[in-house]
Amino acid sequence: MSESHAAAHGHHELGFIRKYIFSTDHKIIGLQYMITAMAMAVVGGLLSMLMRYQLAWPTTLSPNMAKLFPTAFAGGIMAPEFYISLVTMHGTIMVFFLFTAVLTGGFGNFLIPLQIGARDMAFPFLNALSYWIFLVSCVVIFSALFVTTGAPMGGWTSYAPLSALPAAAPGQGTGVTLWVIAIALFSASGLMGGLNYITTILTMRTRGLSMMRLPLTQWSLLITSVLGLLAFPVLLGAAILLMFDRVGGTSFFVPAGVIMNGIAVDHSGGHPLLWQHLFWFFGHPEVYIVVLPAMGMASDILSTFCRKPIFSYRMMVYSMVSIAALSFIVWGHHMFVSGMNPFLGSVFTLTTLLIAVPSAVKTFNWLGTVWGARIRFTAAGLFSIGFVSMFVSGGLSGIFLGTSAADIQLQDTYFVVAHFHLVMAIAPLFAAFAGLYFWFPKMFGRFMNEGLGKLHFWLTFIGAYCVFFPMHILGIGGQMRRIYDPTQYTFLIPQQPVNVFITYSAFVLGAAQIIFILNFFVSIFAGKRAMENNPWQATTLEWTVPCPTGHGNFPEELPVVYRWPFDYSVPGEKEDFVPQSVPATVMTKH
């Protein structure tokens, strides 16, 4: 702490490498996470473009593609094994290396000390180590794309025995080995981050910042970290067992009597469903590891641009806590038709629909926040409103899938693809965009271009709905997930125009992100300068310090907090916002 004090007062300057590369400053680490995750998102996004290309025109010969990808498009047509490696790598990259990384690693690191009035994280070195291990895991998963025998092909869920037996598909050799290593490293990195966030939020809040005065972003990051701390060890354990099965000759997931390519496999005594139980025991909390920070950030940003307190702060907190607790007892809804005892299906239906209650409460509260607001339609504000719309659209389809009997038909179809993309990819993406437009001045001392930001919003909002909403219809029509060529099935041929429409929409959606990337990187160097500390007239502590914020965060003494973070449009106050660090002048009741 004394060191950061010294740095804050400018007694010594760190060199470029210590300051920006091997930094232990939480803000730099946060930005490292964000920019690494953005690079991974570009890769994951491009993979999905190839998938969409294939799904729209599965049998069309393309000499140009063959020139571009001589092996993957040998003969002018995509190889089926290439397609399933696209599926696998897209899912893995987006779930772990984009969403988990950017929301908790990126925003978590950047915002936690700033919003709780601390100079850094509790364990700055552990924090840096967490990033570097994450970066190694990114390199490992990225390298899996270039394995000569093929990238991993088991889907992001890597169900055993497909993932346990190298002979099961071309990419299941080195490809899956790299996948397992990357996931294990990622889990370790996530654990270090989570431990750090929890300690920091619980012990380093500044004077006056009681738990019930925390911004919802902080609540969401705290709860997410607890989820991560409980869920990632299970994934890590499962990954290690899978590795043993693959290289150590054990049989945790492979039963006796398996015949692969006509050859008996030398395994016995394992059970394929064990992997699914372990994976989803992690995997469902993982959904909320992604969604909760998005909810928290979107809530705070929504309130700021509505110039109105968040509706029912208490219920917002309680609902996040209940979602987190329930998220550990719903995993079986991924396994209704897996061969698991159907009595368990009944139990998991009940718990799954139970978790819909706090989610609905949150939705009502966001509506209550917008009702009677005075909305400032900035790019950040628009994306936070878009988050609510996407979350509602994606959340409602969860009721169909959570109802075990309805899930029989919908399981593993595009209905599921539509559902999870809207609720755990597009909604969090909107929250992340809102966060980037909002906190950009705090990160770089400049603004992103608002006009381009709004254009980016409109195209993304329209594009995302045109891509993911019609997927419900494909799923109802029976189109399975992860199939390379839907036109193989007569019953799917009539709905092929929908696939073509989705693909064109996906290209528009993808192109719209180029606007964002250009805006982001050009604005770092040439954006409009942020001259004031609090350009959005927000209330939380990060807006009391300069843009960008120096080492040690708070140039003078640590701030003292006198109120909750939602004093917008308080009657009788001079301004329509009262920062948390302003002592009470007018009696206001919360």
Add this chain to the structure above:
Amino acid sequence: MADGAGPGRITLSGVILAALILVLIVASLYLFIAQPYWFPTLASEHGGRIDSLFMAVLVVSGIAFVIVQGALGYFVARYGENANERASYWHDNPKAEAFLLIGTAVILTVLVFMGQRVWASIYFSDAPTNATIVEITGEQFAWNFHYAGPDGQFGRTDTKLITQTNTIGLDRDDPAAKDDVLSIGVMHAPVGKPVRVRLRSKDVIHSFFLPNFRMKQDAVPGMGIEVWFTPTKAGQYEVACAELCGLGHYRMKAALTVDESQDAFNKWLAEAGK
């Protein structure tokens, strides 16, 4: 509640966003009511119950969708920033919160019970004794259908006996196996009579998916999983694999013929057994 607040300003951004949300609502109503693309034709008895359940959930979630998205669109159009006035300062309403919380919980509970009735009718009932029994084994990338034949007895199978032609390792020396019928990629069943399916897999997990029959069940190596259904419409149908099982996953299909009578089915079985 909105004490002291004026009417707000209608802004261009607010109106555009509201218009887009309106388009979303209209488009989704069209897709889900006019149903230009919908479920594959229904051909099983329990499938009707699944479809009705789907419709019940659709009505409930559809109403919620229209109300919530509609309210969001209305609010963004109506409550734009106005330089002269402030937003309403209210942020709690315990009665409304309790009402919405309990209301949601009640509606969802009703759906749980409706859903579990259907689930129980499918999974917690034994197949009738007159059912046609088929042992189905998935492998990369084909479905093997095994019938007991006229004696009603399934012959012994052993993975050691698996060859290119004897794909399930049927022990031809077992007397019960003499009249067994093994059919690769082609399944038959008589209309109106329950079909009892025993699912196995030789290698990785597959999923036996009959879109027209609202039937999907994973085939897991090391497990034998039983499900049953009753076809109600004679005709030609497709069997798909719904679980990623390797590079040929997309072409792991089979043909299911629902025969118009038991006789027609028996005739096919006799032909196939030759």
